[in-house]
Structures are given as C-alpha cells and as structure tokens.
Amino acid sequence: MTTTVTAKGQVTIPKAVRDLLGIVPGSKVDFHRAADGSVVLTRADKTQPTSRFQKLRGHAGKGLDTDAIMAMTRGERDPR
Numbered sequence: 533m534t535t536t537v538t539a540k541g542q543v544t545i546p547k548a549v550r551d552l553l554g555i556v557p558g559s560k561v562d563f564h565r566a567a568d569g570s571v572v573l574t575r576a577d578k579t580q581p582t583s584r585f586q587k588l589r590g591h592a593g594k595g596l597d598t599d600a601i602m603a604m605t606r607g608e609r610d611p612r
Contacts, residue, residue: 545573554578 533546545555553575555561562576596604 549573 533548535543535546537543549555553573555575559575560577562574563571564574566572
C-alpha cells in the first residue's frame, strides 16, 4: 500500500491498516523504529484489537466444581 505525504507532512493511513489496528477518528498511533531499521505503526491509545481467537475465550457460566468432576470421572452420581 502506498500513500502520498502532503506538504504539511501528513499521510492517510490506508483503510485496511486502520481496520487491522482498530484505528478510528481520534485514535492515537505510535511510530517506532524496529531493529532492522523499518518503522512500525502501532495503536498507542489502547491495546491491540482483540484477535478472533481471543473473542472466543470466556466463561460459559457457572461450571462444575472439583467434587462433581471427580464424581463424573468415577462414574458416581453428582454429589450436589
């Protein structure tokens, strides 16, 4: 992706990059130089957007306690 620098030193961040980083109007970004000399753009005002795998993480509600799991493992009835 290529963009043009204006006379004021401004560039437009391509939509694909904004979407990837979750950059919206008012977001703060940071530029830092990597060890190989390249410049990396990151979102500075928040953590990185949640990955599709992180979105699937969570808790389905109250689960079984240790006694119930052990009872199921042994083929016993749930002690509750």
